Amino acid sequence: MIRSLNIQGYRCFDQFEMTDLGRLNLLVGANNSGKTSALEAIYLLVRHGNLRDLQWIMVRRGEVASEEPGEPEVTAEVDLRSLFHGYEAGVGSRFAVQASDGAAARSLECIISATEPGGSPVAGDADVPHEDYYLNLQWNSSSGRGLNSVVVRTNDDSLVHRFRLRRSTLCQPAGARVDRFVCTNSLSADDIASLWREIPLTPEEEFVTQAVQAIEPSIERFAVVKPSGIHAHGGLVVKVSGSSRPVPIGSMGDGIWRILALAMAGVNCRDRVLLVDEIDTGLHHTVMGEMWRIMHTIADRYNVQIFATTHNIECFHALATICREDVNSTNEVSVQRIELNRRRAVSYSERDIAVATEQHIEVR
Numbered sequence: 603m604i605r606s607l608n609i610q611g612y613r614c615f616d617q618f619e620m621t622d623l624g625r626l627n628l629l630v631g632a633n634n635s636g637k638t639s640a641l642e643a644i645y646l647l648v649r650h651g652n653l654r655d656l657q658w659i660m661v662r663r664g665e666v667a668s669e670e671p672g673e674p675e676v677t678a679e680v681d682l683r684s685l686f687h688g689y690e691a692g693v694g695s696r697f698a699v700q701a702s703d704g705a706a707a708r709s710l711e712c713i714i715s716a717t718e719p720g721g722s723p724v725a726g727d728a729d730v731p732h733e734d735y736y737l738n739l740q741w742n743s744s745s746g747r748g749l750n751s752v753v754v755r756t757n758d759d760s761l762v763h764r765f766r767l768r769r770s771t772l773c774q775p776a777g778a779r780v781d782r783f784v785c786t787n788s789l790s791a792d793d794i795a796s797l798w799r800e801i802p803l804t805p806e807e808e809f810v811t812q813a814v815q816a817i818e819p820s821i822e823r824f825a826v827v828k829p830s831g832i833h834a835h836g837g838l839v840v841k842v843s844g845s846s847r848p849v850p851i852g853s854m855g856d857g858i859w860r861i862l863a864l865a866m867a868g869v870n871c872r873d874r875v876l877l878v879d880e881i882d883t884g885l886h887h888t889v890m891g892e893m894w895r896i897m898h899t900i901a902d903r904y905n906v907q908i909f910a911t912t913h914n915i916e917c918f919h920a921l922a923t924i925c926r927e928d929v930n931s932t933n934e935v936s937v938q939r940i941e942l943n944r945r946r947a948v949s950y951s952e953r954d955i956a957v958a959t960e961q962h963i964e965v966r
Contacts, residue, residue: 603907604644604701604875611687611697613639614942622949624936625901628881628921629911629947631940637911640940641783641877644909647699647710648781648875651739651750655783657765660684662785667764679764682737682754685712693735708743714754737765781875786883788856788863791837795826797866798838806869809899813865816892818858820844824851838862856884861893868900868908876900881910882917890920898924901934922959925952 603625609618614636629637642659649655660666660680667679683691693716700709715736739750754765789797801807814821823841825848839848851858860883867876885893901908912918918937925935937950950958 603703605704606702607640607644608700609640609643609698611695612643612699613685613687615639615643616687617945618940618947619945620938620947620949622933622936622951623938624933624952625907626898626935627907627909628918628935628937629909629940630913630918630937632942633913635940635942637940638879641879641909641911643699644701644875645781645783645877646712646739647701647708647741650741650743650748651710651712653739653750653752656685656739682714682765706744708741710739710741712737712739714738780871782867782871782877784863784867784876784878786880788860788883789867794863794866795837797870798824798826800870809869809903810862810865813896814858814862816896817861817889818854821854821858824862857886857889860884861889861896864893865896865900868897868906869904871900871906872904874906876906876908878908878910880912882912882914887914887916887920890914890917891923894921894924898934918955919959922955925956 603623605621605623607620607623609615614634618636618640620640629640631637645659646652646655657678657680661678663684665681665684667681683689685691686695686697691714693714695714696712698709698711700707702708715738717736734753734755737752737754741748741750752765801810811821811824814824820843821840822843825839825841827837827839827848838851840851840854842849851862864878864881867878881893881897882890897908897910900906921935921937933951935952935955937955938947939950940947
């Protein structure tokens with residue numbers, strides 16, 4: 603597990619550190635304090651600097667310079683300045699992420715350079731003009747080390763700011779983990795359908811069904827059908843007690859879809875890291891305690907380390923329902939309060955969370 607994290611030069615973070623991390627971690631703070639940026643930094647680190655993940659992150663934020671017809675994650679050109687502290691990018695621009703589990707360390711470093719390390723061109727781009735530059739992501743971990751590199755272009759004022767993945771070479775270690783990032787709009791219908799095909803007639807199917815039943819007891823079973831391509835929640839139907847006809851899950855509200863997405867991502871994330879932006883999206887305060895119990899079970903049963911964000915004080919108070927006041931050493935749960943321009947997050951242990959809730963202490 604990641605026990606401590608250090609971020610340098612990424613987005614709003616010049617220097618930033620989180621310590622005393624647990625198996626289940628909630629990041630809190632004001633708007634634009636860097637909570638989502640911290641999730642992104644962790645994601646890039648555990649995914650070994652995968653360039654497709656980097657471009658997905660930027661497209662998701664709308665940091666697009668131009669776009670051609672097709673999938674945005676493939677065809678969009680993105681503004682690289684957004685990635686670097688101070689919103690400036692050029693040769694020598696750098697950000698880095700380091701994590702430690704208390705014994706071993708892993709790191710990711712991103713640098714814009716005039717040449718690819720070693721002086722050789724990126725595979726498949728022997729005719730790259732010399733005025734182009736390279737975005738190099740170097741990762742190191744106990745499983746080895748590697749380099750992902752992509753050619754970037756300059757605009758008229760010579761700021762390096764665009765790249766397309768068609769000019770990239772990806773380097774991933776054998777058996778690389780498929781860590782997951784659940785956004786505020788949850789998983790897509792295609793994502794849910796793809797994950798669901800992995801679990802029929804397994805204990806994971808039973809767990810997911812029970813998780814959703816904790817929010818809506820009338821749901822008995824799920825089935826994947828051909829997505830309509832119209833509704834974001836299309837392609838999945840449920841059997842509801844008392845009804846002989848399948849019901850589109852989109853008819854049952856965003857809260858059901860959110861819990862389903864969290865449960866599906868969790869059971870398909872064994873021995874990995876799960877990141878969730880604004881975890882309480884679409885959920886009524888009365889079900890947040892049950893949501894945290896589901897997430898705690900996922901973390902424990904499937905050996906998943908979870909990082910989530912929220913703005914909601916009720917979400918924090920609900921988290922306290924699974925915290926142990928008598929915890930002595932290793933914390934399973936932590937809250938990290940992030941403040942803009944502060945170099946270190948304020949860490950709250952399980953006992954701190956329980957006491958803060960009992961005493962109505964503000965931690966956001």
